[in-house]
Amino acid sequence: MSELQIALICIGAALSIGLAGLGAGIGIGNIGNAACQGLARNPEVQPKLMVFMILGMALAESIAIYGLVVSLILLYANPLMG
Amino acid sequence: MEHPILFISVVLQKLGLPVPHGAVGSNFIEQICAPYMTYTWFVMAFLFFVIKVTIGDLELIPGRGQNFWEVVVGSMDDFFAENMGRELADRYFPMIATFALFITVANLIGLIPGFMSPTASLNTTLALTLIVWITHHIIGFKMHGIGYLKQFAGPIPLLIPLMLPIEVISNLARIISLSVRLFGNIMAKETLLSILFLLAGGFFAPLPILLLGVLVSVVQAMVFVLLTVVYFSQAAEQAH
Numbered sequence: 001m002s003e004l005q006i007a008l009i010c011i012g013a014a015l016s017i018g019l020a021g022l023g024a025g026i027g028i029g030n031i032g033n034a035a036c037q038g039l040a041r042n043p044e045v046q047p048k049l050m051v052f053m054i055l056g057m058a059l060a061e062s063i064a065i066y067g068l069v070v071s072l073i074l075l076y077a078n079p080l081m082g
Numbered sequence: 083m084e085h086p087i088l089f090i091s092v093v094l095q096k097l098g099l100p101v102p103h104g105a106v107g108s109n110f111i112e113q114i115c116a117p118y119m120t121y122t123w124f125v126m127a128f129l130f131f132v133i134k135v136t137i138g139d140l141e142l143i144p145g146r147g148q149n150f151w152e153v154v155v156g157s158m159d160d161f162f163a164e165n166m167g168r169e170l171a172d173r174y175f176p177m178i179a180t181f182a183l184f185i186t187v188a189n190l191i192g193l194i195p196g197f198m199s200p201t202a203s204l205n206t207t208l209a210l211t212l213i214v215w216i217t218h219h220i221i222g223f224k225m226h227g228i229g230y231l232k233q234f235a236g237p238i239p240l241l242i243p244l245m246l247p248i249e250v251i252s253n254l255a256r257i258i259s260l261s262v263r264l265f266g267n268i269m270a271k272e273t274l275l276s277i278l279f280l281l282a283g284g285f286f287a288p289l290p291i292l293l294l295g296v297l298v299s300v301v302q303a304m305v306f307v308l309l310t311v312v313y314f315s316q317a318a319e320q321a322h
């Protein structure tokens with residue numbers, strides 16, 4: 001395998017987790033923002049809100065985890081390398 | 083992922099047992115001696131003996147150990163009952179609480195030098211996830227009989243050809259997302275720790291990540307348990 005191919009695989013892996021992390025970061029930031037605003041308006045719902053906030057964050061975060069899986073597959077178990 | 087040193091693997095090598103160099107061994111004894119297997123057994127033994135020592139004999143006036151477990155078990159029970167109803171929480175409390183304790187201890191044990199998290203291997207998390215996934219279907223069929231399949235059909239009969247594939251795929255995606263979320267977070271933590279340790283371990287470079295690791299470990303165990311509870315209650319509720 002040539003050096004160009006290795007370099008392209010590395011760039012692909014880094015871009016996959018980088019862009020996925022960018023999107024997931026924006027999403028988690030929005031969720032935290034909304035949860036803080038809701039908590040400031042109505043502090044009594046804190047236990048209920050906490051559950052929904054963590055659930056939403058977990059679902060947003062799983063998108064970044066998919067990116068991580070793709071980059072790990074590209075680096076360690078690439079099916080195209082032969 | 084290559085760790086600098088693992089105590090149990092070193093002890094096993096001294097005893098003459100074969101410890102695999104990769105993630106998984108080639109024959110049966112090597113597979114049993116793989117680090118994630120031995121550390122899973124270690125976590126199970128730790129939980130068993132700690133609980134045996136602290137609450138071996140229940141007393142009417144609780145001591146220190148029993149007080150701690152009463153708080154832990156009581157708050158977990160309240161949490162489950164709040165999110166999936168008292169009846170389901172009573173029936174499935176032993177299973178979900180075992181998952182919670184096991185995942186928390188297994189995540190936290192990786193922060194001690196010389197130990198690794200068993201949950202940093204996809205095999206462990208996939209096994210946990212498959213148990214949860216199969217159990218939530220069993221709950222659904224138990225509560226609704228064959229009518230449980232209506233949950234996958236969507237609201238309008240006309241739309242069944244469109245909704246059925248979407249619902250089935252989103253249900254199967256639960257296996258991937260639940261297992262890979264725990265695995266990815268814990269493995270990222272472990273990898274970051276070992277890289278920082280190898281780069282500048284003498285200058286306490288891994289120290290901030292250790293602090294963050296405690297947070298990540300507890301939050302990921304909580305997310306796993308919360309999603310388990312949500313899946314169970316979704317499978318048990320009436321189709322709309």
